[in-house]
Amino acid sequence: MTAPPNGSSHDLAHPQEQDLDLTQVLFALSDPGRLEIVRQLRDGPVEMAQCNLADPTVAKSTKSHLFKVLREAGVILNLPKGRGRLLSLRREELDRRFPGLLDAVLDAS
Amino acid sequence: MTAPPNGSSHDLAHPQEQDLDLTQVLFALSDPGRLEIVRQLRDGPVEMAQCNLADPTVAKSTKSHLFKVLREAGVILNLPKGRGRLLSLRREELDRRFPGLLDAVLDAS
DNA sequence: TCGAAGGTTCAAGTATTATCGAACCATGAC
DNA sequence: GTCATGGTTCGATAATACTTGAACCTTCGA
Numbered sequence: 001m002t003a004p005p006n007g008s009s010h011d012l013a014h015p016q017e018q019d020l021d022l023t024q025v026l027f028a029l030s031d032p033g034r035l036e037i038v039r040q041l042r043d044g045p046v047e048m049a050q051c052n053l054a055d056p057t058v059a060k061s062t063k064s065h066l067f068k069v070l071r072e073a074g075v076i077l078n079l080p081k082g083r084g085r086l087l088s089l090r091r092e093e094l095d096r097r098f099p100g101l102l103d104a105v106l107d108a109s
Numbered sequence: 110m111t112a113p114p115n116g117s118s119h120d121l122a123h124p125q126e127q128d129l130d131l132t133q134v135l136f137a138l139s140d141p142g143r144l145e146i147v148r149q150l151r152d153g154p155v156e157m158a159q160c161n162l163a164d165p166t167v168a169k170s171t172k173s174h175l176f177k178v179l180r181e182a183g184v185i186l187n188l189p190k191g192r193g194r195l196l197s198l199r200r201e202e203l204d205r206r207f208p209g210l211l212d213a214v215l216d217a218s
Numbered sequence: 219t220c221g222a223a224g225g226t227t228c229a230a231g232t233a234t235t236a237t238c239g240a241a242c243c244a245t246g247a248c
Numbered sequence: 249g250t251c252a253t254g255g256t257t258c259g260a261t262a263a264t265a266c267t268t269g270a271a272c273c274t275t276c277g278a
Contacts, residue, residue: 012256022144022217023139023140024139026135026138030132049254049255059238059239061255065256066236067255068256069235083245083253084254085254085256104207105210107208108210121226140266158225167267168269174265174267177226191276192275193223194225222275223276226271227270227271228269228270229268231266232268233266233267234263234264234265236261236263237262237263239258240259242256242258243254245253245254247251
């Protein structure tokens with residue numbers, strides 16, 4: 001097969017802005033580990049490999065799961081970049097859909 | 110025993126403002142049923158007996174549990190009133206502790 | 219004092235989530 | 249190619265959370 005499947009590259013599913021659900025977003029943010037991740041993305045995209053949790057003992061499959069919950073809730077974007085992945089907050093979409101929510105959470109002590 | 114235990118009346122525990130935890134609050138709000146309750150308290154205190162869920166089939170013990178989660182997270186106040194209970198949002202405390210959060214959640218579509 | 223209304227708590231079963239190792243896949247470096 | 253790096257997914261198990269009936273408590277009204 002010489003023809004590449006076109007747009008292959010492990011593409012993960014992201015919900016559309018219109019499908020974002022408030023309770024799902026709140027749930028995604030309601031875990032300390034996931035919240036920690038979100039805070040790290042506050043100032044811009046971060047490569048997953050550089051995105052470390054306070055607890056260094058957590059398995060990589062567990063870490064992957066945390067990202068999955070955030071992605072499926074529509075909180076973050078997880079795109080392929082080189083041999084790794086680039087993570088970013090879906091700020092604009094979240095702000096449009098739930099104005100003030102993300103800032104309130106990020107600003108909270 | 111003629112002497113009443115003084116301040117008896119089924120007093121439920123409520124966390125202090127300083128002990129409110131963001132992730133716990135977010136978790137409490139991340140359930141559709143609980144969110145529904147919180148919305149009903151938006152415009153002021155409501156007696157529990159008048160606080161009904163969309164789904165009328167839910168058992169009273171289940172309902173009680175929903176209120177418990179909200180209370181233990183510090184989202185609502187649950188005080189005795191007559192033979193029932195009066196529920197209210199802990200608005201001021203939540204606003205002080207997590208500015209903008211409650212409004213963002215309540216205003217969300 | 220008795221009964222009914224309104225709620226909490228307990229115990230037990232069910233469902234959902236978290237966690238991890240192992241297997242697997244893609245990319246870039248060589 | 250081959251190998252190491254970086255991640256995802258799967259399957260299993262542990263931990264949480266949800267749901268409910270039963271038992272119980274308190275308050276109001278008769």
